[in-house]
Amino acid sequence: MRDRDTNLTRRRLLAGLVAVPAAPLVFMPAMASERLSEDDPQARAxxxxxxxxxxxxxxxxxxxxxxxxxxYTDADAAEWGxxxxxxxxxxxxxxxxSAWVPRA
Incomplete structure (x- = not known):
């Protein structure tokens, strides 16, 4: 029984270690701050x-x-979002x- 508890604890620790670096990817839209330039390579593409x-x-x-x-992830954003x-x-x-998708 003790080995099973150790394995569960180890799995939780590893899952937490994987989740921490991924957190900025999840919250990236909320952290947007720089206005996109029309000259940006991705914008041009x-x-x-x-x-x-x-x-x-x-x-x-x-x-x-x-x-x-x-x-557009913040429908309440008036001018830039x-x-x-x-x-x-x-x-x-x-x-x-050209990536425009109708809002459902």
Missing amino acids: LNYRHDASAVEHPDYREGQTCANCQL PCAAFPGRLVAAGGWC
Whole structure:
């Protein structure tokens, strides 16, 4: 019985050691603080623009903005908010990129 308790304790310790380094990945959207530049390589790859009305992309449809995208992780953010497509960065609520997904 004692070996079983030792194994459970060891497993919990190892699980905790694995979880600690992964914590920033889970909370990254909440820690976003730097505004995304349109010149950022990832932004360019996804055709990101701060102003959706200026987008000229075949996938863009009028009315699509970051604020009504499912990847915009803080629907209450008025002007700039975190986006799952650009971890650690803020995107313009009125912006758009080709990763746009309708909010469910």
